[in-house]
Amino acid sequence: MDRVAAVVIALFVIRAGWDILESGMRVLLDASIDRGTLEMIRSIIEEAPEVVSVKEVVARNSGRYLFVEASLVFRLRDLQRAHASATRIEESIKKEVPAVGRIIIHYEPM
Template identity: 40%
Template sequence: MDYQTLSLAEKLIVAEPRVISIQNLMGRNSGRYKFIEANILLKVHELDKASFIANRIAGSISERIKNVDRVLIHYEPIKKENLIYALPLEDDLQQQISDHFGEAPYFGLTTVCLNDNKAIGQEILANPFTQVEHGKGILVAEFLIRHSVDVVVTKESFAGKGPFYVFSSAAVKNVLTREDTAEKALAHLGVRYV
């Protein structure tokens, strides 16, 4: 198969936020029909989510590349050792949870070891989209996905809103809390601090 077609297939695969790497990508022509096969590593740990993502990638390739007869995506979910929790924050010191996801000035990211549920790292990120007038929630959701977030803890539900669709397509969970601080919310979820 020509380089240009394989290159487009590669771009379509890596456009999926949960793809960690392409381990192998092959293509062949049979007359005017094309067959594409890829082995990918996904940032999910549930097989049903991995299957859903692989089917979405295959559909995207079939849609964008002409005369594709069959796309075969072999996938392997990663074995996760840590989860990254994100919380919208009003400030970077007291870590008060913001009532408004898209307008939160900061986001606290806490890395938690799955073996013992201990917090092993924390990072505070400034929200780069606070001055944007429309679509802040979606932009923030995409920003957090680029930071490999697994769980977003908020006071408000995303049901029917833009961030819900962005997070669900990337297999990111949204957990609601009534707690006021990041530490209390995470402790309520069973996270232990060293």
């Protein structure tokens, strides 16, 4: 019975060690985030009425934080209004995805 218990405990230790190693490798390699979170961020951006199209949205993990970068086309030509709109989009993303530490939005007019 001791041998069986030792094998079960060893399997738990190996599993926990693998999980720690895997998460550490993601941090060190700047791994990208899961597709579901990326699609949620993209849909939040597309909901903004000023956004004509989303050229690109990329995100990566760095520790427990997510860094997001988006390239957007706005209907706006006024730089102040475009900046205000980008700030609103950033706040919406941070509210829906709390792990986001930094968002960079590149915007251009139609």
